[in-house]
Amino acid sequence: MGFVGFVEGPLFYIAAAIFALAAAWRVFGLIRMGRKPDISPPKGSATAGFIKGNLRHFLPRGMFARRTWIHIVGGYAFHLGLFVLFFFGAFHIDFIKQYLGISWTPLPRWGFILASEIAFAGLIVLWVRRFSDPVMRLISDRDDHIGTWLTFLVMLTGCLALQQSHEVLRGIHMLFVDIWLIYFPFSRLMHAFTFVLSRGHTGATYGRKGMNP
Amino acid sequence: MQNTLLTSARTSVGKLGTGLALLLVLLMLFGATETYAQSVRAPGNAVNLDDGIEDGPSNALGDDSQSDFWRNFRGGDPNDIKQMLEARPEGAVLTTTGQHWRELRENYIRKYAGWFPLGVIALLLLYHLIKGKMRIKGGFSGKTLPRFNINQRVSHWFMASVFTILGVTGLIILLGRPLIAPYLGKEVNSVLTSASMQGHNLFGPLFIVALVWMFIKFVRGNFFQWVDLKWIFKLGGFFGGHVSSSQFNFGEKSWFWLVILVGIVMSGTGILLLFPWLVDDLRWLQLSTILHAGGAILLISVLFGHIYVGTAGMEGSIDSMLKGEVDENWAKEHHDLWYEEVTGKSATEEEGTS
Numbered sequence: 001m002g003f004v005g006f007v008e009g010p011l012f013y014i015a016a017a018i019f020a021l022a023a024a025w026r027v028f029g030l031i032r033m034g035r036k037p038d039i040s041p042p043k044g045s046a047t048a049g050f051i052k053g054n055l056r057h058f059l060p061r062g063m064f065a066r067r068t069w070i071h072i073v074g075g076y077a078f079h080l081g082l083f084v085l086f087f088f089g090a091f092h093i094d095f096i097k098q099y100l101g102i103s104w105t106p107l108p109r110w111g112f113i114l115a116s117e118i119a120f121a122g123l124i125v126l127w128v129r130r131f132s133d134p135v136m137r138l139i140s141d142r143d144d145h146i147g148t149w150l151t152f153l154v155m156l157t158g159c160l161a162l163q164q165s166h167e168v169l170r171g172i173h174m175l176f177v178d179i180w181l182i183y184f185p186f187s188r189l190m191h192a193f194t195f196v197l198s199r200g201h202t203g204a205t206y207g208r209k210g211m212n213p
Numbered sequence: 214m215q216n217t218l219l220t221s222a223r224t225s226v227g228k229l230g231t232g233l234a235l236l237l238v239l240l241m242l243f244g245a246t247e248t249y250a251q252s253v254r255a256p257g258n259a260v261n262l263d264d265g266i267e268d269g270p271s272n273a274l275g276d277d278s279q280s281d282f283w284r285n286f287r288g289g290d291p292n293d294i295k296q297m298l299e300a301r302p303e304g305a306v307l308t309t310t311g312q313h314w315r316e317l318r319e320n321y322i323r324k325y326a327g328w329f330p331l332g333v334i335a336l337l338l339l340y341h342l343i344k345g346k347m348r349i350k351g352g353f354s355g356k357t358l359p360r361f362n363i364n365q366r367v368s369h370w371f372m373a374s375v376f377t378i379l380g381v382t383g384l385i386i387l388l389g390r391p392l393i394a395p396y397l398g399k400e401v402n403s404v405l406t407s408a409s410m411q412g413h414n415l416f417g418p419l420f421i422v423a424l425v426w427m428f429i430k431f432v433r434g435n436f437f438q439w440v441d442l443k444w445i446f447k448l449g450g451f452f453g454g455h456v457s458s459s460q461f462n463f464g465e466k467s468w469f470w471l472v473i474l475v476g477i478v479m480s481g482t483g484i485l486l487l488f489p490w491l492v493d494d495l496r497w498l499q500l501s502t503i504l505h506a507g508g509a510i511l512l513i514s515v516l517f518g519h520i521y522v523g524t525a526g527m528e529g530s531i532d533s534m535l536k537g538e539v540d541e542n543w544a545k546e547h548h549d550l551w552y553e554e555v556t557g558k559s560a561t562e563e564e565g566t567s
Contacts, residue, residue: 070367113415121371121419128370133363134536159415160408169408 004171007178015178022185023193030197035205042208049207050200056213057199074125081119082155085112091158116159123152147189150180314499322506323391327384329514337521340451347451347527349542357538358555366534368430372423372472376516378416382409383509417483424476434460435469440550460551468519475508482508 001009060072086092090106097103107115127148130136154176161169184190191198203213361369385393386409394402441463443456449464450456461469482501485491489498523530529543544552549560 070364116415117418120416121422124371124374124419125367128374129363129367132366132370132535132537156412160411162411162415163407165407166404168404 004167004174007171007174011178012174015181019181019184023190026185026190027193027197030194035201038208040209043210044207046204046208049213050204052207053201053203053213054196054199056203070125070129074122074129076122077118078122078126081115081117081122082151084115085119085155088112088115116155119155120152123148123155127152143187146183147187150176150183151189154180310496310499314496314503317503318506322503323388326506326510327388327392329510330517333514333517337517337526341521341526344451346525349528349540350546351542353529353540354542356541357532357536358541358544358552359537360533360539360544361537363537365430366537368423368426369534372420372427375416375419375423376512379413379420380509380513380516382413382416384513385409386413387506387509414487417487420476420483421480424473424480428473431469435466437463437466441466455546455549457549458547458551459554460548462548464522468515471515472512475512478504479508479512 060068065072084107088104088107089112090109093103093106106112127145130140130144130148154173157169157173157176161173164170180189184192199213206213385405389402389406389409393405438459440457440459444450444458444463447454447456449462456462482505485497485501486505492498523534527547529540532543533539541552541556545560552558552560
């Protein structure tokens with residue numbers, strides 16, 4: 001078995017299994033923790049607060065918007081770009097079809113390139129802000145940088161293989177995908193799943209007290 | 214008698230000759246003898262297609278001369294730069310500028326381009342070995358001044374990141390064949406070049422975004438002033454002596470405008486290379502590759518100087534781009550006019566003495 005066969009075969013299955021099991025374990029763990037019983041009479045709906053908390057945090061509070069516009073633009077550019085390039089890239093849809101048997105209409109090549117550029121621009125902005133802003137630098141640790149760089153390398157190696165001229169380039173991309181999948185559940189990359197619970201918890205707590213989350 | 218006849222005959226022949234000559238001149242003047250105006254006489258065994266071969270092609274050259282025909286056929290004079298910039302002549306079938314472009318690229322650019330950045334690195338190393346790091350004379354004061362806000366810092370590092378990716382991938386594309394293939398093999402070079410080409414094409418448009426962002430954030434304060442002349446005459450203080458400067462010194466301003474102006478050329482030529490169907494003349498693309506490579510080598514070479522002064526070469530410089538603040542003593546020493554402008558204090562007087 002060659003390098004490409006290994007990273008697309010056994011290593012990928014192992015990485016995908018670790019990703020799925022460990023991420024599910026962490027999410028269930030958070031749900032099982034629940035929250036402390038609140039004996040005070042509710043003044044509002046916790047469920048509505050959960051939903052509101054999730055939705056309202058998509059937009060920054062007025063006083064933060066001006067100061068952190070780079071972060072907001074960078075954050076949205078990266079996450080939306082990544083979503084589009086991952087779920088609507090023709091290669092990714094082929095890959096998903098190969099393993100799950102489902103597929104949908106992919107973006108044309110120019111759309112994929114545009115989404116990639118937006119995602120890269122956003123990710124670079126987020127990372128350089130992390131070390132050039134004193135506060136961000138203070139609250140960032142090794143995990144933040146490793147997560148950012150792994151994601152960057154997964155995206156970069158994928159784009160470098162776009163010409164499909166050499167199998168080894170796809171193999172390198174898959175190697176980084178495998179590493180990323182293994183690293184994901186044990187890092188802050190888990191925020192892709194936990195942000196709903198985190199925002200929801202805050203929202204539900206405030207909502208029950210009759211406050212805007 | 215004989216003499217009279219001979220003289221008469223001579224006179225008649227002379228008049229006839231003169232008359233024929235005049236007729237010939239007249240015919241030439243009216244253009245009736247155009248075919249005789251060709252400078253090349255056909256060889257004795259040449260076949261005139263108009264004579265005897267009724268079905269063959271006739272007048273194949275039209276009204277053009279041989280040299281005009283071939284010049285037009287190949288698309289103009291490859292040594293004439295003005296013709297390179299003009300549209301392809303009407304009816305041109307091929308261009309020979311490609312051969313000249315290839316020779317220029319292979320024999321000069323690929324051969325010597327790598328030496329420029331290496332030369333700059335060597336000079337910087339030599340300077341560092343002789344002069345060492347430029348220390349802040351009074352040491353760190355512990356008091357800082359804000360120099361660049363977060364938007365400026367992020368735009369700077371965004372440009373730095375994109376430029377690094379473009380620089381590395383671009384150098385592989387340009388110099389892979391002479392530098393990578395002989396040592397690591399053609400297969401490795403092929404893989405790296407294919408990957409680099411995709412990366413370069415992908416990040417190219419981001420360079421334009423970074424360039425515009427940088428321009429907006431840094432243009433203020435980067436216009437040249439009279440005080441910059443002193444900086445030039447004192448060689449920026451790199452060989453001793455104090456040099457006054459405002460927020461940006463002459464070196465920084467030159468670097469800024471070099472990035473912006475060469476960056477515009479790089480963006481324009483890059484767009485043409487990325488979307489070659491925008492032009493219908495191949496020579497635009499040939500010219501673009503030359504300008505693109507030349508601009509890149511220039512920027513990469515000067516970039517090393519910028520990196521050196523911003524990090525190992527000058528104490529306290531990196532803080533301006535990492536923290537956004539600089540030490541007051543650093544500001545007094547390297548940007549005294551700016552220090553006086555933002556603090557309202559004299560840069561030469563000690564604290565508490567004024």
